[in-house]
Amino acid sequence: MSLKILVTVKYVPDATGDRHFADDLTVDRDDMDGLLSELDEYAVEQALQIAENYDGDAEVTVLTVGPEDAKDALRKALSMGADKAIHVEDDDLHGTDAIGTSLVLAKAVEKAGFDLVISGMASTDGTMGVVPALLAERLGVPQVTLLSEVSVEDGVVKGRRDGDTASEQLEASLPAVVSVTDQSGEARYPSFKGIMAAKKKPVESWDLSDLEIEADQVGMAGAWTTVEAAAQRPARSAGTIVKDEGEGGKQLAEFLASQKFI
Amino acid sequence: MAEVLVYVDHVDGAVRKPTLELLTLARRIGEPVAVALGGGAADTAATLAEHGATRVLTHDASEYGEYLVVPKVDALQAAVTAVSPAAVLVPSSAEGKEIAARLALRIGSGVITDAVDLEAGETGPVATQSVFAASFTTTSRVSKGTPVITVKPNSAAVEAAPAAGAVEALNVTFSEKARGTKVTGRTVREATGRPELTEAAIVVSGGRGVNGAENFAIIEALADSLGAAVGASRAAVDAGWYPHTNQVGQTGKSVSPQLYIANGISGAIQHRAGMQTSKTIVAVNKDAEAPIFDLVDYGVVGDLFEVVPQLTEEINTRKG
Numbered sequence: 143m144s145l146k147i148l149v150t151v152k153y154v155p156d157a158t159g160d161r162h163f164a165d166d167l168t169v170d171r172d173d174m175d176g177l178l179s180e181l182d183e184y185a186v187e188q189a190l191q192i193a194e195n196y197d198g199d200a201e202v203t204v205l206t207v208g209p210e211d212a213k214d215a216l217r218k219a220l221s222m223g224a225d226k227a228i229h230v231e232d233d234d235l236h237g238t239d240a241i242g243t244s245l246v247l248a249k250a251v252e253k254a255g256f257d258l259v260i261s262g263m264a265s266t267d268g269t270m271g272v273v274p275a276l277l278a279e280r281l282g283v284p285q286v287t288l289l290s291e292v293s294v295e296d297g298v299v300k301g302r303r304d305g306d307t308a309s310e311q312l313e314a315s316l317p318a319v320v321s322v323t324d325q326s327g328e329a330r331y332p333s334f335k336g337i338m339a340a341k342k343k344p345v346e347s348w349d350l351s352d353l354e355i356e357a358d359q360v361g362m363a364g365a366w367t368t369v370e371a372a373a374q375r376p377a378r379s380a381g382t383i384v385k386d387e388g389e390g391g392k393q394l395a396e397f398l399a400s401q402k403f404i
Numbered sequence: 405m406a407e408v409l410v411y412v413d414h415v416d417g418a419v420r421k422p423t424l425e426l427l428t429l430a431r432r433i434g435e436p437v438a439v440a441l442g443g444g445a446a447d448t449a450a451t452l453a454e455h456g457a458t459r460v461l462t463h464d465a466s467e468y469g470e471y472l473v474v475p476k477v478d479a480l481q482a483a484v485t486a487v488s489p490a491a492v493l494v495p496s497s498a499e500g501k502e503i504a505a506r507l508a509l510r511i512g513s514g515v516i517t518d519a520v521d522l523e524a525g526e527t528g529p530v531a532t533q534s535v536f537a538a539s540f541t542t543t544s545r546v547s548k549g550t551p552v553i554t555v556k557p558n559s560a561a562v563e564a565a566p567a568a569g570a571v572e573a574l575n576v577t578f579s580e581k582a583r584g585t586k587v588t589g590r591t592v593r594e595a596t597g598r599p600e601l602t603e604a605a606i607v608v609s610g611g612r613g614v615n616g617a618e619n620f621a622i623i624e625a626l627a628d629s630l631g632a633a634v635g636a637s638r639a640a641v642d643a644g645w646y647p648h649t650n651q652v653g654q655t656g657k658s659v660s661p662q663l664y665i666a667n668g669i670s671g672a673i674q675h676r677a678g679m680q681t682s683k684t685i686v687a688v689n690k691d692a693e694a695p696i697f698d699l700v701d702y703g704v705v706g707d708l709f710e711v712v713p714q715l716t717e718e719i720n721t722r723k724g
């Protein structure tokens with residue numbers, strides 16, 4: 143038995159850099175430092191572990207929808223140990239919303255073939271945390287999301303989902319869509335050997351026509367949501383900073399009282 | 405007047421505060437019709453009526469507890485079909501966002517998540533989002549279908565607005581996929597007696613500077629003196645000092661209280677993402693250069709082991 147795992151990874155602007163919007167109110171991806179979303183490293187890690195522990199042939203393919211530079215994200219995942227990569231790239235994708243992104247990913251996943259899709263819990267730029275649920279809906283397979291523990295055995299995926307009020311044990315038959323949180327276990331660093339090997343691993347490029355998607359189904363024109371305005375939040379006005387010289391706690395209490403918190 | 409569906413987040417009939425905030429926002433767009441599912445659904449009606457729900461559609465079935473997300477999507481879709489609302493509002497919990505997204509896709513609508521404000525607009529509701537770790541504010545609209553919008557806690561005031569709140573049974577037929585993901589076990593988290601982190605008016609947080617699980621007692625004592633919830637940075641959570649459910653930040657909870665007190669927290673961008681929209685921010689940190697001080701209304705440069713207990717004592721004295 144073989145197990146085909148597809149990991150969806152997003153190429154995002156560095157959160158510690160200066161992120162901003164372009165004139166058309168999409169994320170400015172031209173002059174930015176981009177990287178593999180840190181939260182998708184956890185998805186790659188769990189995919190590699192599931193493949194390593196699998197009793198049979200297992201293959202890990204990483205998939206991204208994004209601009210030319212998104213190849214960097216794929217390279218990073220390949221150097222961590224993924225076997226191959228698929229890059230969906232098309233000029234008409236610029237400005238695609240979550241519903242549109244899920245369409246492209248679903249078509250690509252179907253074309254590639256899969257037993258298990260593993261996603262991150264949320265991207266670090268859009269941060270919606272909805273693409274895995276949308277993928278499950280489109281693919282018509284179980285959604286087993288936000289897992290902090292995951293395992294696959296005998297065609298069944300199991301995991302633990304820590305919710306707001308309870309921690310739940312989940313179970314579903316493959317094929318399924320899984321997403322993992324940053325509690326699922328630290329991601330490995332690419333080794334030197336891994337980085338060298340990644341250079342020789344195959345990266346396939348697909349465009350919209352390969353996926354039989356029309357240009358007007360995606361991009362800004364095809365989006366079902368419209369951003370009307372984006373403004374930088376005004377900097378918070380400078381506060382009062384005192385150095386504790388024995389009375390810091392009392393001074394702070396005085397401030398809180400003046401603001402009616404006490 | 406058009407009706408607006410509000411998805412009710414409740415625990416055995418006890419309505420959680422963010423749902424009441426949604427009713428306030430829903431009234432800006434139309435007449436709120438609430439949808440309550442699962443055990444105790446009908447018990448939500450009195451509270452919902454008090455806050456403006458004209459109708460409360462309820463349905464209970466074991467599927468809501470036994471399977472993940474999809475049964476709730478089926479029910480909400482049935483409610484959309486029955487009501488033909490002008491918009492659907494859902495609380496922005498992890499599960500709420502998943503339900504909203506799947507619903508939107510099914511009914512051919514766009515979805516907006518994590519709105520922090522909502523206004524009626526000429527061509528449908530306009531949502532305000534706080535993005536890129538709250539460094540930008542955007543306004544957006546759903547341009548196709550019935551707008552499905554999830555709203556973060558503390559985005560609006562809870563207001564009394566008595567309405568009929570007539571309870572009506574919702575007819576739900578579960579889809580073929582409803583039983584795809586089985587919930588085989590559930591451990592309910594023990595109540596701490598403190599306010600829910602995302603709903604609290606005051607949050608007191610500790611970070612790596614707290615330096616040990618046992619020292620969190622200092623943070624808890626301050627929190628209790630103010631009737632506050634306790635938060636933690638990821639560094640403190642990763643070290644095992646405090647539970648992950650209390651983590652504030654990008655991969656934890658996002659909070660927007662009246663007052664946020666950060667103790668021994670440097671103020672990394674991922675932490676700020678979860679607290680930057682707090683009304684008043686206070687920090688105690690021994691490093692005057694810590695980035696958290698860029699955000700504060702009031703900051704004390706000092707050792708938290710000196711400052712925090714003194715603060716707690718002073719508050720308790722003042723309260724008499």
Ligand SMILES: Cc1cc2nc3c(=O)[nH]c(=O)nc-3n(C[C@H](O)[C@H](O)[C@H](O)COP(=O)(O)OP(=O)(O)OC[C@H]3O[C@@H](n4cnc5c(N)ncnc54)[C@H](O)[C@@H]3O)c2cc1C
Pocket residue numbers: 150151152153169179181182185205206207208238239240241243247260261262263264265267268269270271272273274367514515516517535536
């Ligand atoms: C600040 C901001 C706010 C936005 N708000 C909205 C909104 O309210 N409504 C809306 O429809 N769109 C919105 N968008 C657009 C939306 O973020 C993108 O369409 C995006 O592709 C999907 O959402 P996400 O990044 O939030 O993904 P999430 O749902 O957070 O991603 C979860 C997982 O899905 C996978 N994934 C997501 N995108 C890709 C990709 N391109 N390639 C491969 N895997 C991927 C990854 O595994 C990721 O970890 C917003 C974008 C930004 C930058």
Ligand SMILES: Cc1cc2nc3c(=O)[nH]c(=O)nc-3n(C[C@H](O)[C@H](O)[C@H](O)COP(=O)(O)OP(=O)(O)OC[C@H]3O[C@@H](n4cnc5c(N)ncnc54)[C@H](O)[C@@H]3O)c2cc1C
Pocket residue numbers: 180181266324610611612613614636637638639640651652653654655656657667668669670671672673674675678688689690691694706707708709
């Ligand atoms: C994808 C991703 C997601 C993340 N998500 C989150 C998240 O959700 N939440 C989050 O918090 N972090 C998150 N992080 C981690 C984040 O980048 C920081 O590492 C983390 O916030 C640091 O926690 P800290 O401020 O407690 O620790 P540090 O940065 O180590 O700061 C400790 C502070 O305590 C001060 N201090 C030490 N001793 C004392 C004392 N005795 N008295 C007073 N002050 C003292 C120090 O001066 C210092 O400023 C994420 C990171 C990534 C990459």
